[in-house]
Amino acid sequence: MTAGRARVLVVEDEQTVRELVTLCLTKAGYEVEAVVDGQAGYEAATKRRPDLIVSDLLTPRMHGYELIQQLRATAGTRRVPVIVLSGKAYPADQRKAIEMGASAFLAKPFREVQLLAAVDRALNTPRVHFWGVRGSIATPGRDTVRYGGNTPCVTVERGRDLLILDAGTGLRPLGVALQAEANGNPLNLKMLITHTHWDHIQGFPFFVPAYVPGNKLEIHGPPSLDEPLEKVLRGQMDQEYFPVALGDMAAELEVHEVREPDFELGPFKVQSMYVNHPGVTMAYRVSIGDKVITYATDTEPYRRLVPGAEGGKDKEAAKYASRRDEMLQDLVAESDLYIADSQYSPKDYETKRGWGHTCYRDAIELAIKANVKRIALFSHDPMHDDDAIDRKLAECKDMAMAAGGDVEVIASIEGESIELYDESAIAAVAS
Ligand SMILES: [Zn+2]
Known part of the structure; x- marks a missing residue:
């Protein structure tokens, strides 16, 4: 990245996962903001335009799919990459997330190395x-x-x-x-x-x-x-x-x-x-x-x-x-x-x-x-x-x-x- 550290917005209602993802990304040098529901995620994204969003699928107030839809419908966030996290590893869910434009789909539980690789890929792939x-x-x-x-x-x-x-x-x-x-x-x-x-x-x-x-x-x-x-x-x-x-x-x-x-x-x-x-x-x-x-x-x-x-x-x-x-x-x-x-x-x-x-x-x-x-x-x-x-x-x-x-x-x-x-x-x- 050319200007400062990359900023990642984490949208996750499960406290343990939210804390683990935040800790893992902070340790890796990213600037992290974490929120607990989809609506707050959408508001934070439109106000501060992060470089990447890591979002759970089953988030309160706004489902992960809806969050992606809303981000894609808003000019300022249309092209922010999104990584989807989910406890449901159905192939149909994975396909839908990717079709909607998610950069990656990580089924829980995932390893730290998988998260970091997905984040690195979303941020640094030409x-x-x-x-x-x-x-x-x-x-x-x-x-x-x-x-x-x-x-x-x-x-x-x-x-x-x-x-x-x-x-x-x-x-x-x-x-x-x-x-x-x-x-x-x-x-x-x-x-x-x-x-x-x-x-x-x-x-x-x-x-x-x-x-x-x-x-x-x-x-x-x-x-x-x-x-x-x-x-x-x-x-x-x-x-x-x-x-x-x-x-x-x-x-x-x-x-x-x-x-x-x-x-x-x-x-x-x-x-x-x-x-x-x-x-x-x-x-x-x-x-x-x-x-x-x-x-x-x-x-x-x-x-x-x-x-x-x-x-x-x-x-x-x-x-x-x-x-x-x-x-x-x-x-x-x-x-x-x-x-x-x-x-x-x-x-x-x-x-x-x-x-x-x-x-x-x-x-x-x-x-x-x-x-x-x-x-x-x-x-x-x-x-x-x-x-x-x-x-x-x-x-x-x-x-x-x-x-x-x-x-x-x-x-x-x-x-x-x-x-x-x-x-x-x-x-x-x-x-
Ligand atoms: Zn010509």
Whole structure:
């Protein structure tokens, strides 16, 4: 954790368990507040926003399930992780708690080591949250309700550490959540932008934390060809387009152009490279602890574009293109999560070659070659409704399976999180 000790709220009516959990967590260095019922838990959580809640299921005044429901329905506590404790170890109860978003379910009696492992995992597991997954233009409506219509915005988080990737329209709900979670405290935020096409910056003028005095926001992105990055961001807020100017935003804003391939943003280690997309565009490999997330959206394979490269018609061209494509493969190599441009179907690509995006079959091919653990299909095409994305996912899974590797294929879904935990560590504690 970066700022002070992690604060844990314990909700437990059984005195002995409450005291044992409090003692165990205090000894381990956590700051603990303990309450005896669900209602008091909800009030304490909304007032002081803890980093984690450990709650019994059968708590008076508000049942544990209801507590989770209430926390999830409140903007400031929606994303606080919850560990459920229960004397009832029915699989159905466990399933329900996990489905409701609990990080872990501990059946009583549990050992101290199990509690500490669950707490450590809930607080320190890197998480990726998708706030916007649509390419090109926001596409709200009935046809996109399952995968989402907001344009690119992703967060990589570990405890209180947070890195924002891109400022598409998904940045707006992220800003609302962050400001509610801040509970009146100043926010210190860091953002990486891949490029300044509309769909990657249009959420910025609606980013609530940028309007709050005392907040600080660092924006990092590629240098633009004609204008400094700051001027490009400022340009979309000119009075012809928007009622508030960048300079009128009350938070402290710093805009940095990425000049070094490797740099650090707090605990996040970043590797950057230019990718094949109209204008100046970057992909980023982000490491946090021992986990790696590569964010490579808005890119097109060179071998599809360099004249003569496809099919090896021109040997020199093919060699050049494959060298460039291998650079992206190296950036993506061995990622725990590869967030991949996979906008077009093979049929789309017949007419959209040269538009700067990837056919999903090429994205899967790269994921297999780069030996990633998991690929999240990203930058869904605005013309693709939910059913089309279902079909894309199914085809990509078949392709990965046919290749015989163990790459897991998922489609990124707006509003969903992925925890990058280590299965083997959990199994070792549970046994
Ligand atoms: Zn673009």
